[in-house]
Amino acid sequence: MKEYNSNQYIKNLNNVRAAFEKAALHYDKYSILQRIVADRLNESLEQIKINPMTILDLGSGTGYGSKILHKKFTNAHIYQIDFSENMLKVSRKKSPVLFSRDHFICADINKLPFKEKHFDLIVSGLTLQWCNNLDVVFFEIRRLLKENGVFLFSSFGPDSLKELRDCWARADDYVHVNAFVDMHDIADALMRNGLTSPILNMEEIILTYHECRQFMKELKYIGAQNINNGRRKTLTGKKRLEKVFEYYESYRTNNTLPVTYEVIYGHAWQSVDIKKEQSIRLDDFKKQLNKKVI
Numbered sequence: 001m002k003e004y005n006s007n008q009y010i011k012n013l014n015n016v017r018a019a020f021e022k023a024a025l026h027y028d029k030y031s032i033l034q035r036i037v038a039d040r041l042n043e044s045l046e047q048i049k050i051n052p053m054t055i056l057d058l059g060s061g062t063g064y065g066s067k068i069l070h071k072k073f074t075n076a077h078i079y080q081i082d083f084s085e086n087m088l089k090v091s092r093k094k095s096p097v098l099f100s101r102d103h104f105i106c107a108d109i110n111k112l113p114f115k116e117k118h119f120d121l122i123v124s125g126l127t128l129q130w131c132n133n134l135d136v137v138f139f140e141i142r143r144l145l146k147e148n149g150v151f152l153f154s155s156f157g158p159d160s161l162k163e164l165r166d167c168w169a170r171a172d173d174y175v176h177v178n179a180f181v182d183m184h185d186i187a188d189a190l191m192r193n194g195l196t197s198p199i200l201n202m203e204e205i206i207l208t209y210h211e212c213r214q215f216m217k218e219l220k221y222i223g224a225q226n227i228n229n230g231r232r233k234t235l236t237g238k239k240r241l242e243k244v245f246e247y248y249e250s251y252r253t254n255n256t257l258p259v260t261y262e263v264i265y266g267h268a269w270q271s272v273d274i275k276k277e278q279s280i281r282l283d284d285f286k287k288q289l290n291k292k293v294i
Helices: 013-030 032-048 064-072 085-094 134-144 162-171 184-192 212-221 238-251 274-278 282-289
Strands: 054-058 079-080 104-107 119-125 145-158 195-209 257-272
Touching: 013 212, 032 064, 032 119, 032 145, 032 195, 032 257, 054 064, 054 104, 054 162, 079 282, 085 162, 104 119, 104 184, 119 274, 134 145, 145 282, 162 238, 162 257, 184 195, 184 257, 195 212, 195 238, 212 257, 238 257
Parallel strands: 054 079, 054 119, 079 104, 119 145
Antiparallel strands: 145 257, 195 257
């Protein structure tokens, strides 16, 4: 089984944290796509027969996903985990003052402060793409899930921001757009770590803007900055940025500019028998993934 985590995916987590700390106050205003994905991810719970009493929201941000979970599972205790204290502060302000079942914890997704088999449901909405090693994260998730517990997640795939990536590639040789892990590599990592019966689907979401500058501003305001290896260490020159805007104009259709996101949705179960699940042929499983049916 090949390793997915080459250097192109490695991120400076201190920079990631700093970007989200700064973006917290603006996040709700600009995170339109994130809300769309959260809505669609939670719709999939209709197909999963589960009534969780303990839920872990990994990378909870300002709490939009947790609010949806509260409406569906009114008696559940929901633990919101984020490594940005400012994001948690914004979320906490939205929580009821009395009789709240919310818990807010600033922690690292790679080493979570809970005992084994603590959660019925773990949800991760658009968080995995900020992780350097999915094996570490999925090991933690399996450790924390109860028997028959479910891991539900969404992430961005490698075709996300493909127009912007192309324009920057034409402007210089540095990495300017974050790299995202392929759906098949996520599936491999799930199965390596004993998360079983995984189901993954993909959809393409295209947002449109009048100007490239507008969309790049929004990326900054939600904390989605370039923090990959290979990025330019000095400030990007004004002339180079103007070139990117010029190149992006080649994508203009019907007086708008498209911004493509490849969104991966999936869920898997806590494994009771790792050996049995590891005997599944990955080639057969990948044939299912290649169908990419929503």
